[in-house]
Amino acid sequence: MKKALKITGKLLLILLSLIVVFLLILFIYHRVMLSREDKLLENYPGELVEVNGHNMNVYSEGEGEHKLVFLAPAGDTAPMMTFKPLYTKLSDTCETVVVEKFGYGMSDIVDTERDYETMVDECRQALSEAGVQAPYVLCPYSKSGLDALIWAQKYPEEVEAIVGIDMGFPKHYDSIDTDVPDQSWLYDILRGMGIARLFTTDSELGDLCPDEDKPFVRALVNRKFSNKDTFGEIIHVKDAVDVINSAAKPAVPMKLFVTNGGGTGLSSEEWKNAVHAYTNDIENVEYTELDSDHNRIIEENSEQMSSEIKEYINK
DSSP: OHHHHHHHHHHHHHHHHHHHHHHHHHHHHHHHHHHHHHHHHTTSSSEEEEETTEEEEEEEEOOOSOEEEEEOOTTOSOHHHHSHHHHHHHTTTSEEEEEEOTTSTTSOOOOSOOOHHHHHHHHHHHHHHTTOOSOEEEEEBTTHHHHHHHHHHHOGGGEEEEEEESOOOGGGGTTOOOOOOOOHHHHHHHHHHTGGGGGOSHHHHTTSSOGGGHHHHHHHHHHHTTOHHHHHHHHTHHHHHHHHHTSOOOOOOEEEEEOOOTTTTSOHHHHHHHHHHHHTTSSSEEEEEOOSOGGGHHHHHHHHHHHHHHHHHTO
């Protein structure tokens, strides 16, 4: 029995030693890659503008009468890459703009409250600093639909229309649990040790983005994924819903691309019902239903969406 215990103890010690050596090698590799990626990220598209003493990244492309402002889904690490299949197809007829909120893309991570009214005002200031003046056609994706609705309610003169990319509406968040502990510290450790890098290989990223964009996505995931700013937004989702429901619905035209809700945790019927629960009594709303997963709407439908958006804003 004692011999068996000794053998087991030695095996565990060897296993532990191997894990420590592996983590040490991974950490060293991670630090080397961070240094290389710093140079890569110097070429990440956009302009850093100062907002409340911090840097926010704003990218614009194209010219035209209308300004399409893309607002990223929750926790999107690289919004510039997420919206690229769309804005490159639209910038021949209008100005397209991607605003990366604090904690997203190349924008700073800040230690401030992430309530939605504050985030809207930060985006407005960033656009102004970048020389992109209202009115805007807001193009929110997923949870940033809450930002867009608050924006249109508080500053209707700045919102020409809303083009929703499977955008979120209040009832989508009925069952969301906002009473969650801030686990960003855990992700800070995983990123700091390089463990997150194991999940950002080309094979893991798959067809999430074109090969030429994967180095940017990989670099940002290993710096920003699940940081305290993106976690902070979750806490204020119900507050944002209360703000929206306490005010009159915005009287702005809407063009809504709606998926089957796959990947949201809701059934197709629940997802679509939440859209119509808010918009059915609003005038001037157009719907396009797409048989697509919520998280793949742009990758799978950019041709159709860009064509319909052009037709819509030209009306």
